[in-house]
Amino acid sequence: MEVSILLGSIREERKSHRLAYYLKDQMIAKGVSVNLIDLKNYSLPVFGSVISNEEKKRVEEISTFLKSAQAVVIVTPEYLSNIPAALKNALEYCGLNLISKVTGIASASASKFGGLHASSNMQITLLNLGAYPAPRRLLVPEIHFAFNQDNEPVQNEMKEQVERFISELLSYADLLENKVAKSSNISS
Numbered sequence: 001m002e003v004s005i006l007l008g009s010i011r012e013e014r015k016s017h018r019l020a021y022y023l024k025d026q027m028i029a030k031g032v033s034v035n036l037i038d039l040k041n042y043s044l045p046v047f048g049s050v051i052s053n054e055e056k057k058r059v060e061e062i063s064t065f066l067k068s069a070q071a072v073v074i075v076t077p078e079y080l081s082n083i084p085a086a087l088k089n090a091l092e093y094c095g096l097n098l099i100s101k102v103t104g105i106a107s108a109s110a111s112k113f114g115g116l117h118a119s120s121n122m123q124i125t126l127l128n129l130g131a132y133p134a135p136r137r138l139l140v141p142e143i144h145f146a147f148n149q150d151n152e153p154v155q156n157e158m159k160e161q162v163e164r165f166i167s168e169l170l171s172y173a174d175l176l177e178n179k180v181a182k183s184s185n186i187s188s
Helices: 016-029 053-068 085-098 116-129 156-187
Strands: 002-007 033-038 071-077 102-108 138-140
Touching (some): 016 102, 016 138, 053 085, 071 116, 102 116, 102 156, 138 156
Parallel strands (some): 002 033, 071 102
């Protein structure tokens, strides 16, 4: 199975990247092929602007990763009770590649609520795009304390939550893929 992880923060002081890299490592350990799309490495102009050929190539690269994946995980911090502008902007460019795609939402915040508002807003956005958000969301409170410098969770409880999140996401993606395959066989 191929999974793309879309890391939605571009700030220098960000902490949610630790969660994204840990998710990537855990999925690879399960034999999953993972593409980590770190928006910090893509300079995208504001959606609706005139864009250069180089910027178009960046949008196409992100779109290709999203299209080829059987599932996509969105890792988002919470800024002002919402997702970051860079993530929203990327979804405006590439979000249609999530139609009928299983998606997982992993959110983080400095507060004790773990990005609850951002994850709820992200879920609504994904549903509006025609994606299939997996029922389990991964909420990481106090992200600045949750992972060490090696991107490993400090507490076992976080490891268990990540394990459940990944397991359910992959099961949901398998279920949808099998259902689509059966539907294709029946109509053939």
